[in-house]
Amino acid sequence: MSLPTKLELVSFKICPFVQRSVIALRQKGIAFTLTHLNPQDKPAWFNAISPLGKVPVLLVDGTPLFESAVILEYVDEVYPPSLHPADPLAKAQHRAWVEFCSELLGRQHRMLMTTDAASFNEARDALQQGLQRLDAVIAPTAPYFAGASFHLVDCVYAPLFMRLALLKQTYGLEMPFSARMQAWSDALLALDVVKTSVVEDFPTVFANFLKSNNSYLLSKAAA
Ligand SMILES: N[C@@H](CCC(=O)N[C@@H](CS)C(=O)NCC(=O)O)C(=O)O
Missing domain, CATH: 3.40.30.10 (Glutaredoxin)
Known part of the structure; x- marks a missing residue:
């Protein structure tokens, strides 16, 4: 090939x-x-x-x-080497948690698209519950999903964590994390490959996206 x-x-x-x-x-x-x-x-x-x-x-x-x-x-x-674990069961589990991340991104998106407090709170709680579920399966050893090695599944969670960090820093939206999950997020967001994976003016692009969708988050952050 x-x-x-x-x-x-x-x-x-x-x-x-x-x-x-x-x-x-x-x-x-x-x-x-x-x-x-x-x-x-x-x-x-x-x-x-x-x-x-x-x-x-x-x-x-x-x-x-x-x-x-x-x-x-x-x-x-x-393009080898593979970023999946070699063991078939572990690999299948990583793929399942990739799917789970797509669901969490959907929940995050729904939360950002809400225009009233009740639907915002409902969507935020659904995202929070999903994050707690995720927290229960990450390896006990830091920093990445499966411990010391970076895998494909880590590529997938970095965008979720980047948006959660932006929501916290810029819009005051707290999503409580365990220390282990915070360490995972910190490790991913510190990687050059992650930092450079969005356009330089990403916070502005994100703000414009919220504004154009009349996101409830903006009125909440301004209150
Ligand atoms: N399951 C798809 C989801 C991709 C997706 O939802 N992309 C969004 C942008 S983040 C999109 O293109 N939506 C269509 C649109 O905005 O018109 C994947 O993993 O590639």
Whole structure:
């Protein structure tokens, strides 16, 4: 099997599913180009290659791959060494917790899209419950999900933690973490590969996203 010659990742600047793909590609040292689209004005060529109209799409020598978890698996298989554990059961568990992260990102998104206190609180509680569930399965030894080694599953949780840190620092939204979970978040957010996985003006992009959706969080933070 020959390696692809050109990888192009199609992106929205705000998207955590794109961000996980960027982290995995950079962690593996793979060259790729990043094309940011405006979610409000998707070009026809994008709609033609993205069956759900969603990013990320990875163009592999022109062949489109969609769904971030699938993109990660492809990249992990084609560019060794693998960032999954070798043991099949451990690997399957990591994949399951990747799925769980997508659910948590959905809960985080729903929370940010709410426009009233009751729905905000309900969505925040659902996210908090999910984080507690996650907290119960991470390895007791710091810093990463499975302990000392960084895996594909860590690429996936970094965007969630980045947004939680921003929500805390900029909007005063506290999501209590255990010391172990805080250490995991701190370790991920300190990595260059994570720091550089979003655009430089990401806090502004994020603020504009909240404003354009009339997010309840903004009125709560201003109160
Ligand atoms: N399950 C998908 C979720 C991707 C997703 O939800 N992407 C969002 C942006 S973060 C999207 O493109 N939504 C369509 C839109 O905003 O029009 C994946 O893992 O790739």
